[in-house]
Amino acid sequence: MIQLIKKSYQWLDERFHLTPLIEFMRHKQVPVHKHSIWYYMGGVTLFLFIIQVFTGILLLLYYQPGVDSGYESVRFLMTKVSFGWLIRSIHSWSANLFIFFIFIHMFSTFFTRAYRKPRELSWLSGFFLLLLAMGFGFSGYLLPWNELAFFATKVGTDIAGAVPLIGEAIKIVLRGGEDVTGATLSRFYAFHVALIPALFTIVLGLHLLFIQRQGMHEPDYFENLPKEKKRTIPFFPNFLLRDALLWLLVLNILLYLAVFFPWELGEKADPFSSAPEGIRPEWYFMFMFQTLKLLPAHVLFIEGEVFGVLFFTVAALVWLLVPFWELKFSGKGKTRPMKIVGIVVILYIIALTILGYIL
């Protein structure tokens, strides 16, 4: 058996020159310091993405998009297909954890200032991955065609319609018409299983390529240490094993959530009924949704909703371009201005999210 593997490797190596790649991985070193834990967040996010791909493919075997079949096929999957309930529940929980870990990964990158030169493109690609992940969440939420998803999509696409000049066109493209109908479901399905995965795979590939090429970012104090004082571990197998250990723990948490808090299906969407109480988007959209709700009807001469949408568009641009406008550290013993920016953003997101659930 070992002989066979060796022979296969030789056969491939002869043609694709794999040895330099293995050597690269073997010699790649990962710094070890008090902030090393944050290195693992990207790995966990990647692990959850892999779970999403696998469970998503399994769900595809049964899911039938359509006003008369979307809800029914998910119900069939959850009730009649062996372990269908588990796969759907894992897919839903994993989607939420996926976005949660993207946020953790992003803020850890922000606070360790890993976005600085030469890693600007890693930050930019990461930010696009966050947007695509949110797109995954928004499009996937509607697919079971249940009451909550239907009305949340209606509200969500209405907000998109508030964008000045192009909003109405965006809304019509998203909905496939004036209202949320079967046409919306068909195109959300296409976005969720074809368009976004394709884009995500490309951007993720670039993101990973940048990281592999540039290596892990080292914090300032670590970077300034003499070489002999820098503690490192090999990427392969040490770092990968540590990664795998964390992945297993996350998998266990995921299984716990899926078994003990199975994702509900709710009532089938009825476009002619009035919106039920408590319509709210997924938690990761909540801070934006709540901001729009709290804004007055008019801010200066602009409509409140339009102002909110403009504000978040500008905020997203500012956040995207952080590597290019970073406020520099001034003097010893002072708090870094970027740290304050990060804390304010986190506090804002947490406060508005909590308000969204209690108000």
Place this chain on the structure above:
Amino acid sequence: MSDRYFKLTFICSLIGLSFFGLDIIFAQDEIQLPENDQCIICHKENEILPEDFHENDVHLKSGPSCAGCHGGNPLKEDMEEAMAEEAGFIGTPSKREIPQFCGKCHSNINIMREYQPRIPTDQVEQYYTSLHGMKLKGGDQKVADCSSCHTAHGILPAKDSRSTVHALNVPLTCKKCHSDPDYMKEYHIPTNQFEQYAESVHGIALLENQDTGAPACNDCHGNHGALPPGISSVSHVCGICHVNNMQYFSQTKMAKEFEKLEIHGCEGCHGNHKVLKTNDDMVGIGKNSFCTECHAEGEKGYAEAEMIHAELMLIVTTYDSAEALRGKVQRIGMDDIDINYLLQESHQSLIKARTLVHTFDHEQVGEKTKEGVDKAQDAIKLAIKEVKDYKTRRLGFGVATLFITILVIAMFFKIRQMER
């Protein structure tokens, strides 16, 4: 297009739009009354319109107007000429004349066909078979005539919710006379029908829930031919809606016995105006049972009532247990679709069994309850299986966690060993 033509088109459009705008404004402010109708013009000017006059009155809107009923010439401006006998002026009919007065048109299919091709034309004929009609013929000046219910000058189609004879308003219209003790004094009949009806299952459905499918006074007593249903016809009246109950009951020996004893069929147990929501204890030998009012212990009827009640209780308790388990299955997020179907079928059997109570035969009731009990028991079996599956899932998670934990510990030691 030249500049001149453009200006002309613009001005014309502006004038057209202004007319359109004015049209909307006036249409909102004023109801269109018949043009050149001197009766309306003069009576309006002199403010001597009838008390119940309504501008939406069906006769005013669809053509006959005042002269259609009262005669005269509405085109003459001079009052003497317009209201001259030669012009066919009749004036106000006496109370006794009202049915014939309305019947001039409403009993003539050739006239009525112009307005509503399918409208019945036997109202006057039916009216004279009613107690109201018979008494009016006998000279009673207090009984209801056409205008008492429909009004005289504010008549609206029955489907109009403002009409006095709209399904939701019928009880209030009858109440005007029938709940007035002074007015009804000489007829020596009760005046609490409306209060009783309002508390009944029918009254709650109609008056509180606005369910126009629920029966109002006219659905049981008739409208134009209003009469209280007699002993033999009560079950037929109730049977208009409660078809199966009526059929089962009328085929029993009890129906004939009731007639002999002068007990009004359905009314004997359910009452008349105050028909309350039924419950399973109305049958049997308990203190709320109606059976024991006639059947004493030791009699065949007594034993039959006891057995029927027992059959009903069996299906009710089995169904309730299944329903409780279904709730549990739903709460824990397991599959309750098939359980729901079975419970629906069981509930259907329960309803049919309750209807079969009117056969007073425990075997017929038992046949149906058995069907329902079987379905409810199948539902219970399914629910128990789902609860078991739920526990198995947790056990499965426990086993998976155990393996994962062992793997995590093993990896942890391996990493430590490697980095030592």
